[in-house]
Amino acid sequence: MSGPPPPLRVEDVTVRFAGLTALDSVGFTVAPGSVHALIGPNGAGKSTCFNVVSGLCRPSRGGVRLGERELTRLPPHRIALLGIARTFQNIVTTAGTVGDNLMLGRQALGRAGFTATALRLPGTVREQREHRARAREIAELTGLGPLFDTPVALLSYGDRKRVELARALCLEPRVLLLDEPVAGMNSGERARTVEVVRTVRAELGLSVLLVEHDMGLVMRLADEVTVLDFGRRIAAGTPDRVRQDPEVRRAYLGTPTTSREHIA
Ligand SMILES: Nc1ncnc2c1ncn2[C@@H]1O[C@H](COP(=O)(O)OP(=O)(O)OP(=O)(O)O)[C@@H](O)[C@H]1O
Structure with a gap:
């Protein structure tokens, strides 16, 4: 940074x-x-x-x-x-794994458009891979690394609150x-x-x-x-x-x- x-x-x-x-x-x-x-x-x-x-x-x-x-x-x-990224008082994590939720945070930063992503063009595949790697780093930083592939629904309340925080951090x-x-x-x-x-x-x-x-x-x-x-x-x-x-x-x-x- x-x-x-x-x-x-x-x-x-x-x-x-x-x-x-x-x-x-x-x-x-x-x-x-x-x-x-x-x-x-x-x-x-x-x-x-x-x-x-x-x-x-x-x-x-x-x-x-x-x-x-x-x-x-x-x-x-x-x-x-x-x-400026924010979390909310109430948990708004969605379905899917911790990684999926963090990728939602990265989505706003993605340069590739919807069509390019749907067609899996080479540039967008690389971009997605980079976003996922960064999401993993942020998961590590927030203590969620070992839970990256775990469904959010299985997490404790405290871990879910931390997913919110990590997702906000994914906006850099x-x-x-x-x-x-x-x-x-x-x-x-x-x-x-x-x-x-x-x-x-x-x-x-x-x-x-x-x-x-x-x-x-x-x-x-x-x-x-x-x-x-x-x-x-x-x-x-x-x-x-x-x-x-x-x-x-x-x-x-x-x-x-x-x-x-x-x-x-
Ligand atoms: N959308 C709204 N319409 C009308 N009044 C509102 C609205 N949002 C907040 N208020 C009022 O504005 C005042 C400040 O509310 P606010 O939620 O910002 O306080 P707070 O310090 O965050 O309170 P808390 O600690 O309970 O969350 C309160 O009197 C609240 O009822």
Whole structure:
């Protein structure tokens, strides 16, 4: 991969849904090669922010840039090809083997058209072979190498979540968006995922933007944290700094609802 990824800038983003302001002038920068966590209580606007960055949601004001490239009005597949790949909260792996799923991630990069692939022209056969070899490398990097030919349906929940992550990596992103990557995992699976994220960041030199409710994971993995509450950015800084921030503590601990997680 050539050089560090460009900074990802979310600038003054406002999103309204029928009178509800889901994001209110939110801004932050994911520094090149860093892990940046977006945290906040339920309904704070984290998923909406992810959707803006990946092109699924258009802001009514503000925008997103990767380096000098304006992403705001582009459709999701263009944004993906410009180097921003994402996973989703819910598993969307399809039928087939791990390898088949990773090849779906490579498909968007394929130069050969549908007809050429169907006719198995020599150039496209070679291209497919190269894509499969790269998919295998990514499987190794994410600990899925031994499972490459295993049907996804036979995998544990944690392994299936990692297939999602590996499939996103198959797009060769500069920035990886991870939406609750350890949700629903047991502690062993969580620890494994932390290691995988560290490995791919180091080996592929990419930046990571992470939404996660598991504060232990956020504090261990993130270089920087942006905290949202009711659509507003209420704090930003290193994990230690935001952990001590009185407004963050109030946002997490100061409401009677049990759905708000602890930050201590
Ligand atoms: N498509 C939509 N239409 C209307 N309101 C929406 C829509 N998407 C999100 N919202 C509202 O916007 C606010 C922010 O939601 P969002 O899902 O971004 O929060 P979140 O921080 O990701 O929450 P959670 O941690 O529960 O996933 C919430 O009040 C939510 O109900």
